[in-house]
Amino acid sequence: MPSSTPAVAATAPAPAPPPRPALAPDDLRLLRLLAAGITVPVIAGQLDISPSSVSERVRALRATVGARTTVHAVSLGVLHGVTTCAHVPLRPGTPVVRDEHRPVLHAACSGDSAAQIAARLHRSRPSVDQILTRLRYSFSADNRAHLAAAALLTGRVPCSAADDRFPPLPLPQHCTRPGPPGKDTTVFAVITHGTDVLLIRPHARTRWEFPHAAAGTGAHSRQRAAVHAALLHSGVKVFADTVIGERPDPHTDTLLAFVACTYISGTPLAATPDAAQVHWAPIATVLTRLPHLYPPVRIHLNGLLEQHR
Known part of the structure; x- marks a missing residue:
């Protein structure tokens, strides 16, 4: 006796994504x-x-x-x-x-x-x-x-x-993709290559500083901002490692975050009108001439110098 239920084509279930591996x-x-x-x-x-x-x-x-x-x-x-x-x-x-x-x-x-x-x-x-x-x-x-x-x-x-x-x-x-610009956090990219660190000197300023950009929202926003700051201000590609530390700006309500970055490729250039000069500075010189450098950044740079001795 024929079945009154219409035949339904068998559909193979979609394969499940493999589990995330546990990586050291x-x-x-x-x-x-x-x-x-x-x-x-x-x-x-x-x-x-x-x-x-x-x-x-x-x-x-x-x-x-x-x-x-x-x-x-x-x-x-x-x-x-x-x-x-x-x-x-x-x-x-x-x-x-x-x-x-x-x-x-x-x-x-x-x-x-x-x-x-x-x-x-x-x-x-x-x-x-x-x-x-x-x-x-x-x-x-x-x-x-x-x-x-x-x-x-x-x-x-x-x-x-x-x-x-x-x-x-x-x-x-x-x-x-990077989130919308954050209003309260500025990220500084501490980009190192061997025993040098990348610095920029914006127009109308006399001091050298690290490339920086506003942080977006969401996970990894500080690392994203550091990678973006490197491209924006110097034209170099970097790998964002870890957040060195954060502190409030003493003059504003802005939070300042510092991210350790490893140089990958590219020749430092004045990539935007905001960056008048870009160059690699010896870490030893930076540590000597910037006595008020944020302590966690100083410790990070000192550690890099010790690794290359």
Whole structure:
């Protein structure tokens, strides 16, 4: 006897996103450095270990997060929310991606190599290389890992492009872009490179100071503001590490926050009319000539000097 109930097509349930991996602090820092576009030799110099040791740690990191490649591991870090725009230098504004370049960008975020992308999309290898170069330029990305992180953080590709276990939606806007300017907090980026620290001297002022910007709202707002301040005032890309300390301005109601930043790339320039001069100053000189430097910042800079002795 035929059933009176209409047949319903069976639909496979959507795969559940993988659980967020438990990463040790050192692994988390390594993942974020890779997402920021820092290469293995540079990471080795920063951590004072050999490049082969860094490569071994990267292989172990890929296994921990369940990634096929390093780029895939970086993408998973963004999708799991452990890498945010506070850790990745992003180009101001929204990068433009041409429609014909989107399939290449999607495949790149999944961790495929240029040869694999060419085979999948039935394109020539030189044409894929050319598109990847253009995409890196559009996103101001230093390498493929940086490109993947930037594309996901800016919402230019859906999460599923990097890993089909995640939904076909871009990352939430409020999690990936700087929030509205904060009225009560100014963030100073303490950018160091070796034994030097980056300073700016704005027009109509005689004193040197750290690059700074108003903080937005939400999680990681201070780190985001520090990365933004570096690009805005000097044109350099940085990795925002940790908040050194905060104190109220003695003359206003503004809260002053100081964020330790590691230099990644770029030549310091007077990037805006507000920054008349930008240059690297020896940390030892800064500590001597600025006796009233905020104590936690002084301790931070002293610690860096000790590491390089």
